[in-house]
Amino acid sequence: MGFHCLFGFSIFFLLLSHSTVLSRILPETLKTTSVLDVAGSIQTVKEIASLSHEMTAFRLNQQEEQSPASSPLSLKLHSRASVRENEHRDYRTLTLSRLERDSARVRSLVTRLGQAVNGASLADLMAKTTTAEIEGPVVSGTSQGSGEYFSRVGIGNPPRQVYMVIDTGSDVNWLQCAPCADCYQQADPIFDPLSSSSYAPLSCFTPECKALDVSDCRNQSCLYEVSYGDGSYTVGDFVTETLTIGSASVEHIAIGCGHSNEGLFVGAAGLLGLGGGLLSLPSQLNATSFSYCLVDRDSDSASTLEFGSSLPPNTVVAPLLRNHQFDTFYYLGLTGISVGGGLLPIPESAFQMTETGTGGIIIDSGTAVTRLQTEIYNSLRDSFVKGTPDLPTVSGVALFDTCYDLSGKTKVEVPTVALHFPGGRMLPLPAKNCLIPVDSKGTFCLAFAPTASSLAIIGNVQQQGTRVTFDLANSVIAFSSNKC
Numbered sequence: 001m002g003f004h005c006l007f008g009f010s011i012f013f014l015l016l017s018h019s020t021v022l023s024r025i026l027p028e029t030l031k032t033t034s035v036l037d038v039a040g041s042i043q044t045v046k047e048i049a050s051l052s053h054e055m056t057a058f059r060l061n062q063q064e065e066q067s068p069a070s071s072p073l074s075l076k077l078h079s080r081a082s083v084r085e086n087e088h089r090d091y092r093t094l095t096l097s098r099l100e101r102d103s104a105r106v107r108s109l110v111t112r113l114g115q116a117v118n119g120a121s122l123a124d125l126m127a128k129t130t131t132a133e134i135e136g137p138v139v140s141g142t143s144q145g146s147g148e149y150f151s152r153v154g155i156g157n158p159p160r161q162v163y164m165v166i167d168t169g170s171d172v173n174w175l176q177c178a179p180c181a182d183c184y185q186q187a188d189p190i191f192d193p194l195s196s197s198s199y200a201p202l203s204c205f206t207p208e209c210k211a212l213d214v215s216d217c218r219n220q221s222c223l224y225e226v227s228y229g230d231g232s233y234t235v236g237d238f239v240t241e242t243l244t245i246g247s248a249s250v251e252h253i254a255i256g257c258g259h260s261n262e263g264l265f266v267g268a269a270g271l272l273g274l275g276g277g278l279l280s281l282p283s284q285l286n287a288t289s290f291s292y293c294l295v296d297r298d299s300d301s302a303s304t305l306e307f308g309s310s311l312p313p314n315t316v317v318a319p320l321l322r323n324h325q326f327d328t329f330y331y332l333g334l335t336g337i338s339v340g341g342g343l344l345p346i347p348e349s350a351f352q353m354t355e356t357g358t359g360g361i362i363i364d365s366g367t368a369v370t371r372l373q374t375e376i377y378n379s380l381r382d383s384f385v386k387g388t389p390d391l392p393t394v395s396g397v398a399l400f401d402t403c404y405d406l407s408g409k410t411k412v413e414v415p416t417v418a419l420h421f422p423g424g425r426m427l428p429l430p431a432k433n434c435l436i437p438v439d440s441k442g443t444f445c446l447a448f449a450p451t452a453s454s455l456a457i458i459g460n461v462q463q464q465g466t467r468v469t470f471d472l473a474n475s476v477i478a479f480s481s482n483k484c
Contacts, residue, residue, distance in 0.1 A: 031416055032341035033387070036431035038442070039410045045091040045440045048298050073285070073307035074246040075151040077166070079297050092397075092439035098297075099398040102368040102459075109169055109329075109367070110453045116326035117357040148460060149294060149365060150268055151305050154244025155255075156196030162188045162269035166292070166305060168365040168470075171277030171328050172212070172226050174234050174256030175270030181260045187267040193257060198242040200252075208254040209238055211278045224256045234258040234270075245307070253284050274365070275328035282307065282472065291469035292365065293484035294460050296432075303484040311469055315478040318421035320470065325357030330470060332363050332458060332477060335422055337376070339383035340415030346376050351456070361456035363468065363477065369399070370448050370459045377450035380417070384434075384446055387415030397438045400445035404435070407442025419458075427479045433462050 150163045176183045178192040193199040202209050202222040209215055209222035216223040227233035236258040243253045273280045282290050293303040319333025334351040336343050353360030381402050391404045418428040436447045447461045467483035
């Protein structure tokens with residue numbers, strides 16, 4: 001009896017201490033609730049369906065021509081909605097398509113990490129697993145139309161301007177090249193190596209060729225292949241080319257010149273890999289840092305992708321961690337999550353990577369919806385629901401299980417979701433980054449989802465409107481709200 005009382009008192013004391021520590025951190029710096037502009041969000045999604053591709057292209061060209069670059073190594077960054085014509089009949093079908101692509105991407109990332117941690121080759125995985133089990137997009141979601149963010153880059157000399165998907169979850173840069181044995185449809189003309197004076201094949205014995213996961217040799221020239229478990233791929237010559245990034249031309253960048261490419265690549269000419277591996281664009285530029293600010297997924301405005309950028313003022317800094325088993329992903333040193341001013345009852349160890357390379361949480365530009373381990377997600381969802389007792393609920397939509405009918409409202413107040421980092425630092429997320437519209441009738445859903453994988457992912461919905469700086473030299477990730 002005495003033991004149980006003492007044990008219960010100890011637990012109560014620990015919880016009280018935890019609450020006291022939290023109260024010292026939160027009161028002055030974190031609002032417990034945030035306001036969601038329901039009417040504004042609904043108006044935006046209605047405009048998406050009616051906006052013509054011609055008008056979108058006109059605005060996009062104006063942005064490219066009139067917006068000055070903020071630094072020499074700076075690219076304009078566009079949402080997929082700005083580049084790709086809307087082929088969906090309404091916003092709900094657009095949402096369902098996005099979520100399907102997003103699920104495929106997450107499966108791909110998890111498969112790739114499992115492949116690296118378990119030491120299995122992709123060929124082994126494909127031999128042992130059905131296509132459905134390892135279905136995933138080619139190079140960060142491009143085969144399923146994911147990716148969602150694009151930059152316009154000059155390739156070759158003289159430079160040919162093309163749209164490229166940007167992706168923090170990939171390393172190999174590549175684009176479609178003539179002659180095409182098999183090329184998908186893209187918005188710009190296919191790049192012709194014969195038109196560029198700076199095109200140069202890499203030999204099989206170069207460090208760049210040896211850094212590829214899959215390579216071959218033909219006439220002593222390096223061939224590359226990037227493929228994922230759904231049967232999509234890009235194959236061709238591994239070469240060096242000149243890239244024009246903003247106002248700067250950078251020579252001898254290793255890039256795949258794909259002559260055979262299979263998949264639905266949403267009109268982009270190829271991909272810029274922003275991951276942490278040796279072949280990624282930041283690594284090849286010897287960039288000590290890079291940053292991006294992701295505009296709203298339904299916006300036709302633009303922001304920037306910048307290399308060598310310094311930290312903006314008033315940033316929230318978190319540790320940038322690396323997985324020794326797989327150097328592509330950027331892991332975030334997260335200590336906790338709060339909802340409505342209360343920390344979720346989840347131990348800090350639940351967010352940490354193990355010594356074997358499993359677990360942890362990455363930040364990714366290509367994944368849309370943040371994925372959290374089921375226990376963490378359930379805790380976040382339940383806390384959010386408790387903070388919204390007056391909002392009418394409706395059935396879930398696709399991977400979202402917490403949705404509301406806000407059709408009769410102009411604005412609503414919802415619990416603030418915040419990410420917490422070492423040293424008491426925290427990043428409160430705007431309401432529009434947590435509760436998003438899924439149709440034009442007023443259905444909004446909590447934009448988080450559970451995952452059975454040990455890998456958690458901070459997606460781009462939660463990053464929108466925030467400049468994210470990857471300070472590679474100092475191993476930190478910095479978040480600067482409203483710095484687009």
